[in-house]
Amino acid sequence: MNLFRFLFYVCRKKMRPSTPYIIIYKDQIQKNLDNFCNKLKFETDEIFFPIKVNNNSEIISLLDKAKCRFEAASINEIRLLLNCGIDPSVILYGNPVKSNHDIITAHNLGINFFVADSFKEIEKLSSFAPNSNIIVRIEVSNEGASWKLTEKFGCSDDEAKLIFEEASNKNLNPLGLSFHVGWNNKSIKNWEKVMLHAEDLRIKLNKSGRRIEIIDLGGGFPAHDEDSEIYFEEILQKILPYLHHWRNSGIKVIAEPGSYLVANAGVLYSSVIEKIKRKEKYWVFLDTGVFQGFYWILGGLKYRIKNESTKNPGELTEFVITGPTCDSFDIFEKNAFLPAQTNVGDIISISPAGAYIHSAQNYNGFEYPPEIVR
Ligand SMILES: Cc1ncc(COP(=O)(O)O)c(C=O)c1O
The missing domain is CATH 3.20.20.10 (Alanine racemase)
Known part of the structure; x- marks a missing residue:
């Protein structure tokens, strides 16, 4: 890597922290x-x-x-x-x-x-x-x-x-x-x-x-x-x-x-960690999910999902957008339309993410009960 490419790499890294994060x-x-x-x-x-x-x-x-x-x-x-x-x-x-x-x-x-x-x-x-x-x-x-x-x-x-x-x-x-x-x-x-x-x-x-x-x-x-x-x-x-x-x-x-x-002041940025075709549907796995603050989806709330990596979206395809956990409820959206070319490494934004997402940890200020092993 020459010096110019190295500096470019460092600057990009500095500007964009590794996913997932909410701005x-x-x-x-x-x-x-x-x-x-x-x-x-x-x-x-x-x-x-x-x-x-x-x-x-x-x-x-x-x-x-x-x-x-x-x-x-x-x-x-x-x-x-x-x-x-x-x-x-x-x-x-x-x-x-x-x-x-x-x-x-x-x-x-x-x-x-x-x-x-x-x-x-x-x-x-x-x-x-x-x-x-x-x-x-x-x-x-x-x-x-x-x-x-x-x-x-x-x-x-x-x-x-x-x-x-x-x-x-x-x-x-x-x-x-x-x-x-x-x-x-x-x-x-x-x-x-x-x-x-x-x-x-x-x-x-x-x-x-x-x-x-x-x-x-x-x-x-x-x-x-x-x-x-x-x-x-x-x-x-x-x-x-x-x-x-x-x-x-x-x-x-x-x-x-x-x-x-x-609410609209926050956007979550996440990365595609895998894309799998399963029963005629494309499943996109992200590096964060419903259990990282998006519990409200379980009650029917919907969020906007966008591929930030594709400059020219072109043809759209139906995707299931899921989180990374081993839980079948960890699904952001079953019918999300994203560019067909969406693939591993792409950055996906989910919004609005300014309300009730980060604060869902110890929600309302009530801490998780400690676990006592006997
Ligand atoms: C007492 C009280 N006030 C205000 C709010 C904020 O409501 P909203 O996010 O709809 O503005 C809540 C949300 O649960 C609440 O419990």
């Missing part, structure tokens, strides 16, 4: 944040970024510099935020069900903003985090979501009213309501239905003497597919009138956009 484009996150805030008229300090979606410290730092706040699902996530220099006063402990120990720890760490959706949680918060601010999470329709977040969380409207009363009787400060329409919810009808639901409940609570000071829209904004922005624009037309009405009534509207801020 996060910070400028895309900034663009998403600006777009979200401009279009829905949010100040950045009304955005609570849920770090379960991506807990990379550089992303936390970028959002902190932009004056965003944070939502945490566990003590480990709270500690991670504090280690990144985030002030506890801007952290919402958003998991509706927490152990006594975790409430005590959070309180000792300076957290005083919690979500609850049951009487049990109110009882615990009142004992272990007295005088805290509380958001009551209600159950709302998740129709149209790519991944539903119902049943396990959220109280009924009737319960919400009683939980509010219970919280104020028990030295807590119930401030408002939160909900989640489910990840990547493109159903305009559902967004409208949920906004109306929240407004009806707000009026009911008002009539019974309970003033709502905060409404937390949660996440769920479309962000997974190529047409997401078109749906986002339509959704915002439906929800903006509610936001204006609430803001004009003195209510603080906050939101927890996760995927919207980071």
